[in-house]
Amino acid sequence: MSGKTTKYAIAIILILASLAGGVYYCWTVRELPEKRRATCKEAVKTFRSLKDVDVIPYLRSLAGERVLISRFHKEFPWMHLSVGTRVPIDYIGQLTEDAFFRFAGRGTPETADAPHLKELIAFSDELMPRVSKDESIALRERQVDACFFLNDFDGAIKLIAGGLPGHSADWTRGTVAKLRAHKAMLAGDDKEVVKQLLIFDEYLHCEEMKDREEEYDQTTGVLYSPEWIIGRNYIRISIHARKAGDAAMADKYLALAKPLFAKAAEKCKDEKTSREELQREMKSFGL
Numbered sequence: 001m002s003g004k005t006t007k008y009a010i011a012i013i014l015i016l017a018s019l020a021g022g023v024y025y026c027w028t029v030r031e032l033p034e035k036r037r038a039t040c041k042e043a044v045k046t047f048r049s050l051k052d053v054d055v056i057p058y059l060r061s062l063a064g065e066r067v068l069i070s071r072f073h074k075e076f077p078w079m080h081l082s083v084g085t086r087v088p089i090d091y092i093g094q095l096t097e098d099a100f101f102r103f104a105g106r107g108t109p110e111t112a113d114a115p116h117l118k119e120l121i122a123f124s125d126e127l128m129p130r131v132s133k134d135e136s137i138a139l140r141e142r143q144v145d146a147c148f149f150l151n152d153f154d155g156a157i158k159l160i161a162g163g164l165p166g167h168s169a170d171w172t173r174g175t176v177a178k179l180r181a182h183k184a185m186l187a188g189d190d191k192e193v194v195k196q197l198l199i200f201d202e203y204l205h206c207e208e209m210k211d212r213e214e215e216y217d218q219t220t221g222v223l224y225s226p227e228w229i230i231g232r233n234y235i236r237i238s239i240h241a242r243k244a245g246d247a248a249m250a251d252k253y254l255a256l257a258k259p260l261f262a263k264a265a266e267k268c269k270d271e272k273t274s275r276e277e278l279q280r281e282m283k284s285f286g287l
Contacts, residue, residue: 036088043087047095055099056119062092063127089127093135096124100142104149107219112149121146137166144175153183174203181236190244197237204230214267222277225267231260235285261287 043062050058065085085092099120105111124139131139140159147156156179160172167175181196203209204226215224234257242250261282268274 039087040091043091043095047098052103052113052116055102056116056123059092059096059099059123062087062095063089063130090131090135093124093127093131093139096120096127097138097142100146101218104145104219107145107149107217109149109151112146114150117146117150133165137164140164148179148182151182151186153179153186168208170203170206170208174200174206177203185240190240193240194237194244194246194249197233197240201230201233201237204233220277221273223268223271223274225264227260227267228264228278231257231264232281234260235287239285258287 047055047058062085065087100117103113103116103120105113121143124143128136128139141164144156144159144164147153147159157176160176160179164172177196177199181193181200184190184192184196209226212226214226215229216222217224234253238250238253238257241247241253261278265275265278265282268278
């Protein structure tokens with residue numbers, strides 16, 4: 001064998017060895033379902049153990065990771081390589097959703113952690129282009145919730161106006177009306193409150209809400225029945241109509257609210273958290 005041939009042979013051997021080493025390495029870093037589950041479990045375990053001040057830096061560190069990931073797709077006979085996050089990006093989005101609830105307190109401006117919620121809104125803006133469409137919608141919904149918790153009603157309306165795929169025109173109109181009603185409450189504009197709550201009532205009775213089920217509030221653990229939600233809206237209409245000088249409307253909606261609260265109380269009688277919250281709310285309304 002000539003020296004030139006020997007050099008070619010050595011070069012070929014080195015190339016093949018490099019390829020084999022590369023394939024072996026990719027095989028060792030391949031993403032398997034069980035490996036993905038273990039990674040997610042570890043991430044949520046760490047997340048739950050963090051102090052509040054460390055939550056958002058941790059989420060940023062997860063989103064900022066760049067590791068080589070290899071996958072073998074059933075549809076193709078070859079390996080797919082990509083650079084991504086160790087924890088799947090949609091799972092980081094779900095942890096971010098959990099963080100919104102963590103800092104929401106009881107969903108009121110008095111109990112919410114405003115600085116952290118504002119930082120989460122900014123972080124989720126950065127995250128949304130990278131996650132799936134469904135997770136992007138979920139993060140936008142949490143942003144709307146956060147704005148509501150902070151009494152930033154204009155901010156919430158702006159987010160909704162920017163588009164929330166998966167929600168109907170009825171939902172958009174009703175939700176915006178609810179937000180405008182709360183803004184008017186802060187401003188002391190009782191006529192505007194009544195106007196917007198009546199629009200919200202139209203949504204509560206529209207076709208898509210006909211077969212709605214109870215709504216679970218993750219910030220309080222309360223299960224809200226449809227009767228509770230409609231009854232609360234009626235009592236608010238009554239209160240603000242009376243303040244606006246319309247006693248007839250106030251009496252009408254008070255009469256409508258009372259049997260609904262009675263039904264709501266019957267439904268949640270065996271649910272301690274919901275029952276206590278309903279009793280507290282009814283007392284605040286003078287019922």
